[in-house]
Amino acid sequence: MDARLRRVNKEIADCKNDKSSGIRIDLVDESPFHLKGSFPGPQDTPYEGGYFEVDIVIPESYPFQPVKMKFITKIYHPNVSSASGAICLDILKDAWSPVLTLKSTLISLQSLLCSPEPSDPQDAEVAKHYMTSKSSFEDTARYWTQIYAGGPGPKEKSDGKDEVAIAGLERAHVDRFEALGFQRGKVIDALRRLNYRGPNVPKIPDDRVVEELLK
Amino acid sequence: MSDMSDDNDYYSDEDMFDGTQDEDESGDEMELDNFGDDFKVPAKDKKKSYEVDYDSLSQQAVEKLMARDINHICSILGVEVDTASLLLRDQKWNKEKLIEKYMDNPTKVSVDAGATLPETGPPPPAPLRNSTSSSSQSSNRRTTRGSKMLGLGPKTKSPTSSPTISHHVPQSLKRASSKKAEDFFVCQICFNDAPNLQTLALDCDHAFCTECWGDYIVSKIKEESEHSIRCMAEGCALVAPDHFIRDTLLPAPGAPVGDVERESQNIAAWTRFQELIVRHFVGCNRNLKFCPYPSCTNTVSCPSAASKASLASTVPIVSCGARGIGPQDQEISKSQQLGFGLQGKEHRFCFGCPIESDHRPVICAVSKMWLKKCADDSETANWIKSNTKECPICQSTIEKNGGCNHMTCKKCKNEFCWVCMGPWSEHGTAWYSCNRFDEKAGVDARDAQSKSRASLERYLHYYNRWANHEQSAKLSVDLYAKTEKKMEDMQITSALTWIEVQFMKKAVEEVEKCRTTLKWTYSMAYYLAKGNEKELFEDNQRDLEKAVEDLSELLESPIEPDTIPTLRQSVTNKTVYVQKRNEIVLEDTANGFLEGRWKWNVAVDGFDDPEETVL
Ligand SMILES: [Zn+2]
Ligand SMILES: [Zn+2]
Ligand SMILES: [Zn+2]
Ligand SMILES: [Zn+2]
Ligand SMILES: [Zn+2]
Ligand SMILES: [Zn+2]
Numbered sequence: 001m002d003a004r005l006r007r008v009n010k011e012i013a014d015c016k017n018d019k020s021s022g023i024r025i026d027l028v029d030e031s032p033f034h035l036k037g038s039f040p041g042p043q044d045t046p047y048e049g050g051y052f053e054v055d056i057v058i059p060e061s062y063p064f065q066p067v068k069m070k071f072i073t074k075i076y077h078p079n080v081s082s083a084s085g086a087i088c089l090d091i092l093k094d095a096w097s098p099v100l101t102l103k104s105t106l107i108s109l110q111s112l113l114c115s116p117e118p119s120d121p122q123d124a125e126v127a128k129h130y131m132t133s134k135s136s137f138e139d140t141a142r143y144w145t146q147i148y149a150g151g152p153g154p155k156e157k158s159d160g161k162d163e164v165a166i167a168g169l170e171r172a173h174v175d176r177f178e179a180l181g182f183q184r185g186k187v188i189d190a191l192r193r194l195n196y197r198g199p200n201v202p203k204i205p206d207d208r209v210v211e212e213l214l215k
Numbered sequence: 216m217s218d219m220s221d222d223n224d225y226y227s228d229e230d231m232f233d234g235t236q237d238e239d240e241s242g243d244e245m246e247l248d249n250f251g252d253d254f255k256v257p258a259k260d261k262k263k264s265y266e267v268d269y270d271s272l273s274q275q276a277v278e279k280l281m282a283r284d285i286n287h288i289c290s291i292l293g294v295e296v297d298t299a300s301l302l303l304r305d306q307k308w309n310k311e312k313l314i315e316k317y318m319d320n321p322t323k324v325s326v327d328a329g330a331t332l333p334e335t336g337p338p339p340p341a342p343l344r345n346s347t348s349s350s351s352q353s354s355n356r357r358t359t360r361g362s363k364m365l366g367l368g369p370k371t372k373s374p375t376s377s378p379t380i381s382h383h384v385p386q387s388l389k390r391a392s393s394k395k396a397e398d399f400f401v402c403q404i405c406f407n408d409a410p411n412l413q414t415l416a417l418d419c420d421h422a423f424c425t426e427c428w429g430d431y432i433v434s435k436i437k438e439e440s441e442h443s444i445r446c447m448a449e450g451c452a453l454v455a456p457d458h459f460i461r462d463t464l465l466p467a468p469g470a471p472v473g474d475v476e477r478e479s480q481n482i483a484a485w486t487r488f489q490e491l492i493v494r495h496f497v498g499c500n501r502n503l504k505f506c507p508y509p510s511c512t513n514t515v516s517c518p519s520a521a522s523k524a525s526l527a528s529t530v531p532i533v534s535c536g537a538r539g540i541g542p543q544d545q546e547i548s549k550s551q552q553l554g555f556g557l558q559g560k561e562h563r564f565c566f567g568c569p570i571e572s573d574h575r576p577v578i579c580a581v582s583k584m585w586l587k588k589c590a591d592d593s594e595t596a597n598w599i600k601s602n603t604k605e606c607p608i609c610q611s612t613i614e615k616n617g618g619c620n621h622m623t624c625k626k627c628k629n630e631f632c633w634v635c636m637g638p639w640s641e642h643g644t645a646w647y648s649c650n651r652f653d654e655k656a657g658v659d660a661r662d663a664q665s666k667s668r669a670s671l672e673r674y675l676h677y678y679n680r681w682a683n684h685e686q687s688a689k690l691s692v693d694l695y696a697k698t699e700k701k702m703e704d705m706q707i708t709s710a711l712t713w714i715e716v717q718f719m720k721k722a723v724e725e726v727e728k729c730r731t732t733l734k735w736t737y738s739m740a741y742y743l744a745k746g747n748e749k750e751l752f753e754d755n756q757r758d759l760e761k762a763v764e765d766l767s768e769l770l771e772s773p774i775e776p777d778t779i780p781t782l783r784q785s786v787t788n789k790t791v792y793v794q795k796r797n798e799i800v801l802e803d804t805a806n807g808f809l810e811g812r813w814k815w816n817v818a819v820d821g822f823d824d825p826e827e828t829v830l
Contacts, residue, residue, distance in 0.1 A: 003405050003426075003430075006405065006406065007404070007405060007406060010406050061430070061434045061438060063404055064430055064431045064434035064435070065434055065438060065439075095450075097447055097448060097449035097450070097451075098404045098423075098427070098431055098447045099403050099404060099447060099448055099449050100449055
């Protein structure tokens, strides 16, 4: 059997058997090389209470080349692109070792949420926010955890700030659905619920958004 | 006919040259080439002012230079060959810096290079947490490393303890040796737990199965072009020494043939690995440059062009000595096989910049500026590249299918110049200049709009001629391919010998070469400051252009067996003349750089700022 397939199957099985870590790995479609990982946000962080999903693509020469991962769940973090979910983490690049596994990599992502590295940012805007005002950064991160990762807390946060911006949505996207005749507030809510960010995985067609808006 | 006046120009200019010029067309001191008396080429040992001294080196020759440095480090620092190689690679092959740093703190230098394990502190995290193999976690690994290689018999040596790069541990020995019974080993990468699994480890004792090591090394080399290949264990910074890589990739002599596909992939990776180290060495040495042609592994050494300052006065065009584009370039025509050595294009490139062709006589900085300008304005200038234009008199469509720019409209018989669309009859006369741009329009321009139109017109003038020479060179080579076929046929049907029908080839090559020079002279003229020097430059440019167009036209005349002797005579004469005009442009421009004669209308690295900016 193909060594890569054997290894990935074993990794998926090992992860299923281990209930203690809270890490999950699921198939996206038929292929064992396109997976979805998920884990709870770590305690005592703005991500606590949220549940984060990660898109996993296993390259041809895995495990000798690093696995490709990016966040599906929108997350406000200096080392994760707020637009695309791309992650800046050394083990996903130069520091990758073939002994690392999908599970250990997801655990590393989880601990990245505990200890951001703003000096080596993926999202310069978020990193700047983190450096200039940590408490304000944490407010936004917590808010995103609530609206995108199912975190607890009051859903309203109308202290005069731009709702679209704080939800991390693109104005153009909101404008587009508003132009169809929906209320702006409703559009923002629906796009939040859908974790909408344009071309991200999984791609959300306009019909799906309209369906959500008509609920 | 302007030849007389041209010759006068030429002789009156001769004191500008430094005596390396061959002044006499019929001089007999020239070396004869394959063409018998048809063509003379100047003796090779005379260096022209537009040439640089360089050597081309094969990969093996560079490996010898590397080995010299490695051995030097071995003897000075008292380290093994593989260690010396890792240390040098880590210090970018700077021996002095390495020796200095090593004397200061040998452990740090060695650990940083991945040549040895850290002496103190905790061992690197063991990746074998779930493994039942206890020996791999032993902390006294340094004292017992020789016997620590899992799966190897007691006679085998640890890779890094081998003194040279040579093949020390025959693979067959490794494969034949059986694993110790008490070791229950699971490879932490492929999860293989077969009882006879062969494993390998570096000094750190992080053991993995041989196949995983092989696949890992191949992946690093093939996908990352990496020559510094770290241990597979997480956080372990030890780098695999050369012979570990070789022993892992190459099958032992006499070993049974295994997976053929895997083995050939491994051998290819080993070849690539050696090339990567040579490339690294070459890349770290300012005197060397790797040939940029695909699949070529030659290197050129050109110390005189190693400094940035030298590039303000020389154009270091070099050739690696090879031709063609590797083994796939098998289409060699009959005449090429007959000894002209034309198996594809010569690997000619610039040592001073990334341009992969001859850009003489223009220095790198100006060439780069021009290419950038052309790329930025590519849309504006796209229409110029079209192969069809309208006759300026009767507006019928005329297609260009050869290199010659002397066009004759089939309908109205109007003769005109493809480049400027002006009457051909006036070309080559003293009062008509196809090559020179009339700057007056730009000077008279008052408002911003007419200024910008004037500046665009100025650019298009130069770009048009630049692009046209490039296109014409290609078209004349295409046309020659057809002519060559015809001449080969004529050999069969007439009494002509092979040698007698070769004059066209040499002429076409010369035309292509001169059009390359001409092409670049337009980029130079675009940036040259107005004045006497620019005018002299454009005089030489015009004379070369006229000569090239005349020869180009001749090359497109119909060929029949009975016209060949006269055609051969005039083509040969014109080829020699064109060669001389090209020499003049190249020599004079190169001398101008050496004498500091050229002034620019824009700021150029290594030159004084312009007195007035035109652009
Ligand atoms: Zn190691
Ligand atoms: Zn293995
Ligand atoms: Zn070459
Ligand atoms: Zn150059
Ligand atoms: Zn016409
Ligand atoms: Zn013209």
